[in-house]
Amino acid sequence: MTLVDRFLKYVSFDTQSDESTGLTPSTPKQMVFAEYLKTELESLGLEDITLDEHGYLFATLPANIDKEVPTIGFIAHMDTSPDMTGKDVSPRIVKDYDGSDIVLCAEENIILSPAQFPELRDHKGEDLIVTNGKTLLGADDKAGIAEIVSAIAYLKEHPEIKHGKIRIGFNPDEEIGEGAHKFDVEKFGCEWAYTMDGGEVGELEFENFNAAAAKITFKGRNVHPGYAKNKMINSIRVANQFIAMLPSMETPEQTEGYEGFYHLIGIQGDVEQSTVSYIIRDHDRAKFEERKEEMKRLVALINAEYGEGTVALELRDQYYNMREKIEPVMHIIDTAFSAMEAVGVKPNVRPIRGGTDGAQLSFKGLPCPNIFAGGLNFHGRYEFIPIPNMEKAMNVIVKIAELVASK
Numbered sequence: 001m002t003l004v005d006r007f008l009k010y011v012s013f014d015t016q017s018d019e020s021t022g023l024t025p026s027t028p029k030q031m032v033f034a035e036y037l038k039t040e041l042e043s044l045g046l047e048d049i050t051l052d053e054h055g056y057l058f059a060t061l062p063a064n065i066d067k068e069v070p071t072i073g074f075i076a077h078m079d080t081s082p083d084m085t086g087k088d089v090s091p092r093i094v095k096d097y098d099g100s101d102i103v104l105c106a107e108e109n110i111i112l113s114p115a116q117f118p119e120l121r122d123h124k125g126e127d128l129i130v131t132n133g134k135t136l137l138g139a140d141d142k143a144g145i146a147e148i149v150s151a152i153a154y155l156k157e158h159p160e161i162k163h164g165k166i167r168i169g170f171n172p173d174e175e176i177g178e179g180a181h182k183f184d185v186e187k188f189g190c191e192w193a194y195t196m197d198g199g200e201v202g203e204l205e206f207e208n209f210n211a212a213a214a215k216i217t218f219k220g221r222n223v224h225p226g227y228a229k230n231k232m233i234n235s236i237r238v239a240n241q242f243i244a245m246l247p248s249m250e251t252p253e254q255t256e257g258y259e260g261f262y263h264l265i266g267i268q269g270d271v272e273q274s275t276v277s278y279i280i281r282d283h284d285r286a287k288f289e290e291r292k293e294e295m296k297r298l299v300a301l302i303n304a305e306y307g308e309g310t311v312a313l314e315l316r317d318q319y320y321n322m323r324e325k326i327e328p329v330m331h332i333i334d335t336a337f338s339a340m341e342a343v344g345v346k347p348n349v350r351p352i353r354g355g356t357d358g359a360q361l362s363f364k365g366l367p368c369p370n371i372f373a374g375g376l377n378f379h380g381r382y383e384f385i386p387i388p389n390m391e392k393a394m395n396v397i398v399k400i401a402e403l404v405a406s407k
């Protein structure tokens with residue numbers, strides 16, 4: 001089976017995850033896909049194949065070299081985003097893309113156009129896999145799975161390429177932020193690993209946000225509006241005052257790169273009580289802590305004005321920047337870097353403006369940077385993947401295995 005055949009087969013499984021079920025895997029259909037993959041890994045002759053009750057599938061490609069080589073892993077996630085249906089994905093290959101508009105769905109006039117998605121122009125002359133405009137594609141992250149399985153199959157077929165023990169791990173529920181929670185790092189047994197879950201060719205990521213969630217509750221005092229003078233406290237107005245005190249330029253829509261933000265994600269309120277919800281993000285741990293302190297300071301100011309107990313703040317850390325766990329083992333980035341260059345890919349290191357499973361795994365003791373899987377426009381109907389991107393990702397995996405053994 002070729003890399004592309006594998007990918008097309010994998011996207012035929014609907015594996016959408018669901019935040020609301022509280023289960024792992026969050027949807028039983030992910031287990032159906034896991035069972036299929038397990039069978040495929042068995043037919044490839046891998047060893048130590050385990051699929052646990054939570055849908056975590058691990059397997060081993062044994063070393064073929066007679067020396068001490070660190071065990072490394074490659075990880076991808078099986079679920080697709082809850083943002084868009086992944087049922088009845090009907091992919092199409094656009095051969096030798098000519099740089100013009102691609103009609104995904106004629107009847108609904110859904111067009112994948114370089115006018116909206118200029119990155120398409122980088123892939124002129126290539127074969128692209130696109131959707132029929134009605135679902136997402138699922139390259140996030142079935143491309144990663146197809147690349148890992150194909151790289152392992154390639155290594156099996158090419159015993160002249162010497163490598164240490166390679167572990168592969170496929171997990172459910174990354175898209176709902178739960179992919180790493182039940183990942184048994186000890187059982188996986190690797191010194192380090194790479195998630196194959198990035199976008200465009202060359203992406204190499206080992207920095208992500210530090211993240212916290214804040215919920216602020218404002219208590220008002222409701223009085224008949226005709227007789228409210230000097231008596232009423234309208235919690236909606238107090239909440240609004242608080243919102244206006246935060247820096248107006250430090251929002252997602254005003255920031256990029258390493259700039260952090262406060263993101264207002266929800267407001268609910270009446271005169272008596274209002275709540276506002278924020279997420280706080282910053283790559284820099286010290287600035288991240290300062291942002292949380294700033295929220296506490298503003299809450300104290302409001303309480304000083306309206307009376308203690310008017311505002312209550314709940315802060316909860318969500319995840320941290322993996323950089324602090326990767327820095328002591330920078331050689332794992334150097335290896336990925338060298339592997340990319342060796343197969344003709346220009347590495348593009350950039351900070352993730354979000355979190356990854358790899359960040360959580362890094363804090364669980366498995367340093368785990370993220371490498372491109374090659375897809376673009378994730379989580380929607382405009383998702384596509386150039387076939388050469390997938391081939392390059394597969395080559396990078398093979399090369400990393402080889403480099404780790406040659407050191």
Ligand SMILES: [Zn+2]
Pocket residue numbers: 077140141174197
């Ligand atoms: Zn992903």
